[in-house]
Amino acid sequence: MEFAIRPRIHDYDTFAAFEQAHAVGSRDLILTQRFLHETFFSQTQAQTLFYDDYCDGEPTDKAVDAMLTEVRSRDFDRLIAIGGGSILDCAKVLALDSDDTVASLFAPDVQPGRKVELFLSPTTCGTGCEVTCVSVFDFPEVGSKIGKGFNAGFADHAVLIDEFLSNIPYPVFARSSADALVHALEIYLAPGASVYTDMFCLAATRSILQGYVRIAGLGPGVIQEDAKAYLAASNMAGIALANVLAGGVHAIAMHFGSEHHVPHGEATRLFLPPVFKTYYSKAPTGKIADIAQLIEEILGPCGSGQTPFEALDVLLSKVVPTRRLSEYGMNMGDADRYADKVIETQQRLLVNNYTPLSKADIVQIYSQLM
Template sequence: MRVVFGWGRLERIEEEVERLKGGKVVFIADRAVRKAVEELNLSFDYEIFSDVEPEPEIGIVDDIIEKFSFDTVVGVGGGSTLDVAKLTAVAAGEKAKAVELVGKKLPERKCKLLLCPTTAGTGSEVTKLAVFKIPKREVKYVFDDESLYADIAIIDPKLTLSCPPHVTASSGIDAFCHAIEAYTSLFSNPISDMFAEKAIAIIPKALREAYANGENVRARTDMSFASLLAGIAFNSAGTGLGHALGYAHNHIHNSPHGKSVGITMPYVLQYNAIADLEKHARIARALGESGSSLRETALRAGIGFAKLLKDLGMPHKLSDVGAGEDDIEKIVDRIFLSEKHVRRNPRVVRREEMYDVVRKSIHGILREEEY
């Protein structure tokens, strides 16, 4: 995969499409960037589809394939839009409906695929993952297949300038969770750690600054860079309980993905801390927290994360988004539907302990004691 990073880099997309010998192009773009694509005055043959809803159902892929004919798919948008672009490029030319690909090895991609994120968060442009709502499935399905890698990823931080503060916050928190969960994953390795550590060091400062002032070019560039690094890290090491729990309670409030994963992350960090004190202490220090011992510092990672959520105007307990004691059983059940995430978590995810984690998440109970 070719990765291109730079301010204003989308304006040179013609060079990249030419490099791929792109043929007929369909842009799958967020509604908000349709105009920006039109204003590029592109000389190649293209059409634009810009009706991707947030958190899309898988059927949208079949609608696009039916409506357009194309050799190359260019995704320009947030994570959901890029995921639609990825699966569209793989499913095009196949007889099966996209939903019939669930649970199977994906066919080899025959269309060219180029991805340009407009948010700093999902890292989808560099991963082999695509997340979809599937009819009659309780939690979202994650396609995980090498066919989903793009040919070219163009990361242009300028595209994130128009992100409103709440989108900046939610997508930035998603990137932070990717970095943290990849870093602490049982499948982490020295290479994924290198990318994750750098992202963890950048995000607490850059995300606050980008949220406080969306015009801050340096903070926007730092966040796009950190999101890319986090994407590379979790593409190989995966995410864990943080994402499993985020998926498990989303049915209650239907929040954007990053907000959903972020709400319960402080409690996940405190649950996981004893499984790897050293790494959790490093996360805590990146968040500006420290304690009188390695253990105390590690446990403060959750507190530092909750403070970051507060600074970004985000909820930090499930009761803020309508969850109560009656929801505990169902949330705990649903955690175990994300089997791969549960398997990668550094601390064994025990059902009886999840009741406690979910209860603490609902009421906002974090350990602050030193003893």
């Protein structure tokens, strides 16, 4: 068993406090979005690179190649990424000491070093990728999203800034926090989990579910009150993810999200309930029983004939609403082909399933959501 927390973790109320503490200036390059720059740090002396100039959604390999070309023409000492998971994933690759394309970097056994100091600051509360080394990009020519961990992808500093959640659009909050919940739940059940990842996963799950109960009862206005809790929960789930990969929920969501251009957090939220219901029906007395107990502790006892994961589904529908798969453009006849693609492209995740998912199981999971 091995467990590590690589980046130093910092917590600031505002960007100004972070900027002062780390003497941010002209030798720094900030990768971000224009609206974040205009809202929170338009007066910074740092150089800027705007993600929006290259992507209008989640990053493709070709879009990141274009960013690499620009970054390699700049002169700077530190790369500071401020944004959601897509921006942070890009920064991990932009900071590598390599002249390769993304496709070449994602080849097996390619592990370049790092050329600049790296700061990652999330503006959502979901991916936890400020403390992981994995980058996930869409490869349209392959027809799926693919992730890869780089040894040099770990940031030197993970920076949590409460201010960044002050005007987060509700759909972004909902999708990203749901992804953090999926990380915590999947990794708790993963074969490679340890007492250390268990500790972070259970704490993150408890915090997010308690926050969701507050949203369901009081409305989205409580999100800012709970900002520190959500940022910490996402970070804790990310720490677990840095040590143990996620499993079947992410595997199925990766392909569906690529096929239908669905944001990652929305896709993982979609498949969380049916995958966990499948796990619970196949192996109800293992570690999943701990999660079932925790859900009942927070949500209250289940109704007659209801499992804890059905109760969780009800709560998620109130806080993170989604659509049927057919409304995203999937046809019933696609399920068999999609299942094959998941099995073909997502083995690095499928091996971490709580119980094995057969092709028939994956087809059935799709069918439940049609």
